[in-house]
Amino acid sequence: xxIAKAERLMNLALCLLGTRxxxxxxxxxxxxxxxxxxSGDEAFNRMFERDKDDLRELGLVIETVENxxxxxxxxxxxxxxxxxxxxxxxxxxxxxxxAARVWQQARLAGAASGALQKLRAAGMPExxxxxxxxPGALEPRIPVHEAAFEPLMLACRDRRPVSFEYRKANAARxxxxxxxxxxxxxxxxxxxxxxxxxxxxxxxxxxxxxxxGKVRSRAGAFTAPVPDAVTVRETVESWAGETATRSARxxxxxxxxYPLRARATETREGADGWDELEIPYGHxxxxxxxxxxxxxxxxxPADLRADVVERLRAVAKG
Amino acid sequence: xAANAIDQTRRMLSLVTYLRERPGAHxxxxxxxxxxxxxxxxxxxxVLPMCGTSFRGGDLLDIDTDGDRIWWRNPGAxxxxxxxxLRLAADEATALLVAARAVATLPGLRExxxxxxxxxxAKLEAAAGEAAGxxxxxxVTFESEGGVFAEVDRAISERKRLWLRYYSPxxxxxxxxEVDPIRLFAVGHTYMEAWCRLSEDRRxxxxxxxxxxxxxxxxxxxxxxELRDLSEGLVQPSxxxxxxxxxxxxxxxxxxxxxxxxxxxxxxxxxxRITLRTPDPASLKRLALRLGSDGxxxxxxxxxxxxxxxxxxxxxxxxxx
Numbered sequence: 001x002x003i004a005k006a007e008r009l010m011n012l013a014l015c016l017l018g019t020r021x022x023x024x025x026x027x028x029x030x031x032x033x034x035x036x037x038x039s040g041d042e043a044f045n046r047m048f049e050r051d052k053d054d055l056r057e058l059g060l061v062i063e064t065v066e067n068x069x070x071x072x073x074x075x076x077x078x079x080x081x082x083x084x085x086x087x088x089x090x091x092x093x094x095x096x097x098x099a100a101r102v103w104q105q106a107r108l109a110g111a112a113s114g115a116l117q118k119l120r121a122a123g124m125p126e127x128x129x130x131x132x133x134x135p136g137a138l139e140p141r142i143p144v145h146e147a148a149f150e151p152l153m154l155a156c157r158d159r160r161p162v163s164f165e166y167r168k169a170n171a172a173r174x175x176x177x178x179x180x181x182x183x184x185x186x187x188x189x190x191x192x193x194x195x196x197x198x199x200x201x202x203x204x205x206x207x208x209x210x211x212x213g214k215v216r217s218r219a220g221a222f223t224a225p226v227p228d229a230v231t232v233r234e235t236v237e238s239w240a241g242e243t244a245t246r247s248a249r250x251x252x253x254x255x256x257x258y259p260l261r262a263r264a265t266e267t268r269e270g271a272d273g274w275d276e277l278e279i280p281y282g283h284x285x286x287x288x289x290x291x292x293x294x295x296x297x298x299x300x301p302a303d304l305r306a307d308v309v310e311r312l313r314a315v316a317k318g
Numbered sequence: 319x320a321a322n323a324i325d326q327t328r329r330m331l332s333l334v335t336y337l338r339e340r341p342g343a344h345x346x347x348x349x350x351x352x353x354x355x356x357x358x359x360x361x362x363x364x365v366l367p368m369c370g371t372s373f374r375g376g377d378l379l380d381i382d383t384d385g386d387r388i389w390w391r392n393p394g395a396x397x398x399x400x401x402x403x404l405r406l407a408a409d410e411a412t413a414l415l416v417a418a419r420a421v422a423t424l425p426g427l428r429e430x431x432x433x434x435x436x437x438x439x440a441k442l443e444a445a446a447g448e449a450a451g452x453x454x455x456x457x458v459t460f461e462s463e464g465g466v467f468a469e470v471d472r473a474i475s476e477r478k479r480l481w482l483r484y485y486s487p488x489x490x491x492x493x494x495x496e497v498d499p500i501r502l503f504a505v506g507h508t509y510m511e512a513w514c515r516l517s518e519d520r521r522x523x524x525x526x527x528x529x530x531x532x533x534x535x536x537x538x539x540x541x542x543x544e545l546r547d548l549s550e551g552l553v554q555p556s557x558x559x560x561x562x563x564x565x566x567x568x569x570x571x572x573x574x575x576x577x578x579x580x581x582x583x584x585x586x587x588x589x590x591r592i593t594l595r596t597p598d599p600a601s602l603k604r605l606a607l608r609l610g611s612d613g614x615x616x617x618x619x620x621x622x623x624x625x626x627x628x629x630x631x632x633x634x635x636x637x638x639x
Binding site for chain 2: 004007011018032078080082083084085086087088093095096108109111112114117119120169182185188209256257262288293313314315318
């Protein structure tokens with residue numbers, strides 16, 4: 001039976017961590033059973049390169065040095081791999097325990113528990129119920145349903161350009177985009193990417209659920225400078241119509257439209273079963289007002305009124 | 319499988335450090351400290367004796383368990399240096415730091431917990447060093463309604479009943495009800511799961527739709543319920559729910575992003591034919607109105623008719639004003 005990958009990785013890690021001088025590939029192959037069993041040099045080389053990459057993903061700093069005979073050797077020096085001293089009290093440990101549970105994405109959930117385990121091995125105290133749900137304690141969860149998340153997270157981390165097909169909100173077909181990805185942000189449960197759109201030569205925000213197909217890595221480095229602060233949230237808020245720039249006056253049937261009332265800057269109760277409200281708004285108010293059907297009448301401005309009437313006509317026609 | 323091998327290797331490296339200092343550690347204690355099941359720990363303990371700096375001679379780790387305690391019989395097989403705690407990987411630092419920063423911004427978090435989290439984050443940033451750098455490339459904002467949140471939180475910890483005035487968008491109405499809160503969670507928005515005494519059923523309330531809230535004197539007495547698995551999504555339509563078919567043009571494709579559905583078939587004009595199920599089809603009248611020329615309800619016909627009638631009634635008012 002083939003030797004399990006975890007066993008092979010563990011052996012390579014222990015060899016590299018346990019040595020004071022660089023070990024050649026030949027030596028490593030002689031010490032690790034799974035490598036000895038590899039069928040042929042090519043299979044071994046492939047396996048070895050992949051394993052080294054995997055250990056680096058786990059945070060191991062592996063150095064490549066040439067020995068006196070000109071042979072390449074590898075080692076993981078203690079100095080570059082040791083966790084600096086960190087002392088956490090029980091409350092801090094419990095707080096990190098809560099935070100580590102929020103990821104619903106396999107890679108980040110694994111990484112978060114891996115971090116906790118390293119801290120535990122370094123002496124982090126145990127809260128009595130670190131992994132239990134306490135009554136009343138809030139359970140925050142970060143949802144990640146978008147397939148594009150993981151490749152984009154890695155591309156942001158490594159600053160690698162990517163390309164993908166993107167379908168804009170109102171577009172029938174997706175279009176190819178070439179992007180230098182900067183940051184990912186989750187707002188109201190949806191993920192957004194901010195980055196440099198190479199074809200448009202400008203900063204753009206993309207909603208991950210509108211990326212269709214695979215995210216592909218492009219060779220080469222970023223061509224545009226990465227700004228110090230990226231403002232995903234402001235862009236998305238304006239898409240959602242939350243940046244009010246204008247004010248509308250509407251009539252609203254009494255007892256109806258609570259969220260409109262909650263947002264109104266002024267409400268005048270009428271005697272005829274209708275109230276008059278002043279509502280600040282950004283874009284998208286027309287579609288929202290139509291939802292209230294015959295319980296809302298737009299008074300001003302005229303363009304909003306016309307938009308609402310046009311939408312109502314479309315629905316009435318069926 | 320590959321991801322599991324990575325997670326297992328990561329865990330075993332920490333286990334070696336942890337076990338070295340705790341001869342005779344109990345399986346149950348170690349599993350709890352590592353946040354894994356005892357079975358997972360045992361499977362790690364099956365692999366560890368196959369690991370070492372060489373498979374020859376006595377270099378393999380002689381780690382052994384009787385199912386209750388764990389013994390490492392040759393700790394000298396690994397130098398003390400080689401089993402020191404390892405630095406955090408970039409992904410590990412990112413996963414923990416991004417989560418900690420997000421949770422620390424929750425307005426409803428208890429102050430003591432928030433302080434502890436802020437302190438821990440600072441220490442973690444320092445210990446992670448360079449590995450913390452990439453964590454700024456990921457961020458999460460939770461939405462939360464501060465005042466309502468605090469009341470719900472208090473009601474849960476004191477096990478008190480709550481009175482709510484709650485807005486239902488489907489009916490555009492406020493209803494008053496008494497609920498026994500069960501838990502609070504945040505997935506995008508913040509929600510309370512509670513036993514609703516009005517509907518005598520478990521209900522999920524979005525806190526930004528709570529118009530008014532009061533803690534009552536009565537003790538909460540929710541029936542024993544198994545907590546829902548949040549990873550399956552908040553809306554879980556049942557197979558018995560009536561089916562609704564919506565056809566949208568390109569401008570209405572967002573419907574498929576917001577509504578869990580059974581299927582979404584491409585239409586030749588770039589639109590979609592979306593089939594979904596809901597316990598209350600009448601609640602989709604609002605969707606039909608919102609879509610305007612971007613889409614229409616195909617079935618059930620009663621729902622399509624009610625949207626048309628509502629639009630016609632609304633238009634009548636414009637002729638009069």
